[in-house]
Amino acid sequence: MSGLGAGLGYDATPPFSAPLRFFLSAPLFSAAAGGLLLADPGLLDSRWTPGALATIHLLALGFLLQVMLGALLQILPVVAGASFRAPLRVAGLTHGGLCAGSLALTLGFLTGAPALLQLGGGLLGLTLAGFLIAAADAIRHAPRAGAPGHTPRDLHLALGGLLIAGGLGLALTLTLARGWRLPIDFVLQVNLHAGWALLGWAGLLLAATSWVVVPMFHITPAYPQRLARWWAPLVLTVLTTWSVGAVSEASALVLVAGMLLLTLAAVFPLATLRQQARTRRSQPDAAFGAFRLAMIALLAGLTALIPATLTDQRHWPVLAGILLLHGGFGGATRAMLYKIVPFLAWLHLTQAGIKAPNVRKLMPEAQARAQLRLHALTLLSLIVAVFIPLAGHLAGALLFVESLWLWWNLASVARIWHKQQAARSAPAAV
Amino acid sequence: MSPHHIIDARGLEPPEPFEKAMEAVADLLPGESVTLVLDRMPHPLFRVLERDGYRYSPLIRDDGSVEILIECP
Numbered sequence: 001m002s003g004l005g006a007g008l009g010y011d012a013t014p015p016f017s018a019p020l021r022f023f024l025s026a027p028l029f030s031a032a033a034g035g036l037l038l039a040d041p042g043l044l045d046s047r048w049t050p051g052a053l054a055t056i057h058l059l060a061l062g063f064l065l066q067v068m069l070g071a072l073l074q075i076l077p078v079v080a081g082a083s084f085r086a087p088l089r090v091a092g093l094t095h096g097g098l099c100a101g102s103l104a105l106t107l108g109f110l111t112g113a114p115a116l117l118q119l120g121g122g123l124l125g126l127t128l129a130g131f132l133i134a135a136a137d138a139i140r141h142a143p144r145a146g147a148p149g150h151t152p153r154d155l156h157l158a159l160g161g162l163l164i165a166g167g168l169g170l171a172l173t174l175t176l177a178r179g180w181r182l183p184i185d186f187v188l189q190v191n192l193h194a195g196w197a198l199l200g201w202a203g204l205l206l207a208a209t210s211w212v213v214v215p216m217f218h219i220t221p222a223y224p225q226r227l228a229r230w231w232a233p234l235v236l237t238v239l240t241t242w243s244v245g246a247v248s249e250a251s252a253l254v255l256v257a258g259m260l261l262l263t264l265a266a267v268f269p270l271a272t273l274r275q276q277a278r279t280r281r282s283q284p285d286a287a288f289g290a291f292r293l294a295m296i297a298l299l300a301g302l303t304a305l306i307p308a309t310l311t312d313q314r315h316w317p318v319l320a321g322i323l324l325l326h327g328g329f330g331g332a333t334r335a336m337l338y339k340i341v342p343f344l345a346w347l348h349l350t351q352a353g354i355k356a357p358n359v360r361k362l363m364p365e366a367q368a369r370a371q372l373r374l375h376a377l378t379l380l381s382l383i384v385a386v387f388i389p390l391a392g393h394l395a396g397a398l399l400f401v402e403s404l405w406l407w408w409n410l411a412s413v414a415r416i417w418h419k420q421q422a423a424r425s426a427p428a429a430v
Numbered sequence: 431m432s433p434h435h436i437i438d439a440r441g442l443e444p445p446e447p448f449e450k451a452m453e454a455v456a457d458l459l460p461g462e463s464v465t466l467v468l469d470r471m472p473h474p475l476f477r478v479l480e481r482d483g484y485r486y487s488p489l490i491r492d493d494g495s496v497e498i499l500i501e502c503p
Contacts, residue, residue: 013477078473147471149494215469219443222469222494280441347474348446351454351481359445 014073014087020414021095022070027060027407028397029102030330034399036110037385041392044385047321054109059325061102061124062404064313067350068205069131074157074344076135079212080152081159082142090134097127103172110229114177121173137160154232161236162199170194184247192243200239204232207268209336212264217339218288220275227271235264242379257347258309264301269295269328271335271343290335292417294377319386326399327379334375334406341410345417354424362413364383371409376400381423438467440495451475451500455484458502466498 033055035041043051073091075084084090105120107113139156174180182189201229201291211228214220222228224306245253272295301323308316342362347355356362381395437454439447447468452475454464468473471488475498479486485501 013474081471081473212470217443220442225494343444347448350448350480351474357443 007329008170013077014022014084014091016344017416018091019070019074019344020341021091021408022066022073022098023337023410024414025095025099025405026063026066026070027410029058029066029402031400031403031407032062032106034059034396034401036395036396038400039314041389042397043390044318044389047317049221050109050112050228052318054106056321057102057109058106059148059176059330061105061331064202064325064329064333066095066098066102068202069098069207071336072135072205073339074285074340075209076138076142080139080142080155081137082138084134086134090131092132094127095135097123097324101127106257107179117173117177121170125166125170126167131158149211150228150232151208151211154204154211154228157189157236158201158204159234161196163198164302165193165201168196173208184393188246191381192246195239195243198324198329199235199261202423203225203265203268204235206265206329206332210268210332213339214272214275214291218276218284218291219280223271223275227267229265231268235261238264242250262302262305263321264357266299268303269298285365286372287335287338290331290338290375292327292337292370294331297323297331297379298329301328301382315386317339318427319383322379322386326382331375332371337362337406337410338372341413349417352421353425356420357416362416363409367409369413370406371402374405375381375413378402435447436465436467440467440491448472448475453482455479455480457495458484458500459503463499463501466500468496468498469494471496472498 036051036055036058043049043055046052047056062171070091073084073087076084089424101120101123104116104123108116108118108120136159142152168189171180171182172189174181175186175189211223214247215222238257242254242257242261245251245257266359273292276284276288276292276295279288284292301320303318304323307313308320344358345362346356346425347361378395378398381391381398385392385395435454439448439450442450443474447466451472453464454466458464471490476486476488479500483503485503487499489497489499491497
């Protein structure tokens with residue numbers, strides 16, 4: 001057998017249930033965010049309202065981080081040949097800790113109860129630490145020859161970004177719950193946490209995944225080698241420079257590094273739009289369109305960050321947050337889920353020697369298209385709600401329905417997968 | 431199946447390359463081999479090949495595509 005096979009010392013692909021639990025829980029947190037907004041549209045008034053902080057973390061931790069960690073359990077073995085030693089145990093502990101921690105932190109923001117904030121921060125800190133250790137172990141044991149391209153390296157860099165974002169987040173919860181302060185300004189600490197979470201972690205992970213997933217599922221040429229080689233290291237270098245400048249109060253450095261960072265960040269969605277324009281698909285599918293919209297939302301969100309940084313008007317940071325979190329990362333995540341979940345169901349059935357239905361039957365295009373259209377409408381209504389508070393009720397209701405619809409669609413794939421497996425293991429009828 | 435049959439499955443959306451690979455492998459007789467050309471390293475395929483007892487040797491080309499020689503023992 002080949003050296004590659006010999007390089008994997010333990011069983012490689014995790015069972016489908018390992019990532020699936022993350023994918024099925026995530027939309028419920030997004031629906032909860034919709035419920036909060038439906039109940040209190042005033043939370044969009046500023047990024048500092050307790051409701052806004054709760055909603056942001058329901059979307060960022062409950063939805064995005066949940067999907068991203070679940071996807072990594074699958075992506076690391078498939079793309080980088082890096083398999084977790086005990087994938088089900090890692091999945092169970094990470095999923096449990098993430099769900100409980102996200103809920104506790106959200107309730108902590110809403111009630112202001114220090115115990116809940118501390119519980120949420122502590123659970124999330126422990127969960128992330130455990131996941132990062134397991135992921136580092138998997139990467140260390142990956143066969144080097146089996147991972148062409150820059151995705152494995154960028155996944156590694158993104159995990160480093162997650163470590164910093166998580167550490168800053170944990171410090172913030174301790175500041176809120178116990179009054180312990182890092183020797184830096186509180187607002188700056190929040191901005192550093194958001195910067196590292198959005199760009200150092202989520203941005204790097206989205207790009208690392210896109211280097212593989214966009215050409216693979218959207219049938220485009222490969223991203224330019226130079227971009228894939230330099231984008232992530234450059235972003236991390238400038239993000240670090242911006243952070244050091246901000247902590248040392250070097251305002252000129254912060255301004256230059258900040259503008260450079262926004263420009264660099266914009267290169268990824270621009271390059272992706274260019275790749276998509278060169279697709280060999282004759283008819284772009286729903287996920288293709290949703291990914292394109294997500295890239296446009298990222299660009300709009302990055303643009304909104306300029307007035308958000310330079311002026312005191314409260315609506316700019318909220319608008320940037322909606323565009324980046326829900327429109328950009330949320331949209332790209334949804335588009336990827338519609339490709340990855342049916343594919344994984346198909347793959348796991350096939351690897352188990354079970355005749356799998358066609359992926360188009362696992363996730364009918366019309367079903368995905370209708371839900372993704374509602375996602376686009378939700379994004380539009382959220383943008384309107386930033387300027388017309390009364391529209392927040394509608395935006396909240398749409399986010400609630402759209403998220404539950406996503407859950408239903410993903411659960412449908414899981415049901416077929418489960419049924420096929422059960423049919424195989426059931427004793428033959430006499 | 432010719433011993434030097436080549437299957438080019440680049441530019442196809444997953445799981446089509448995997449399906450083409452499995453079809454080609456299913457047609458192999460002992461001693462025969464097939465070469466697959468893919469856009470990327472197919473780790474999931476390797477696991478199925480290992481499970482079913484096929485020998486394979488992957489090679490990364492200069493353009494980033496992957497060439498895999500699969501042999502039926």
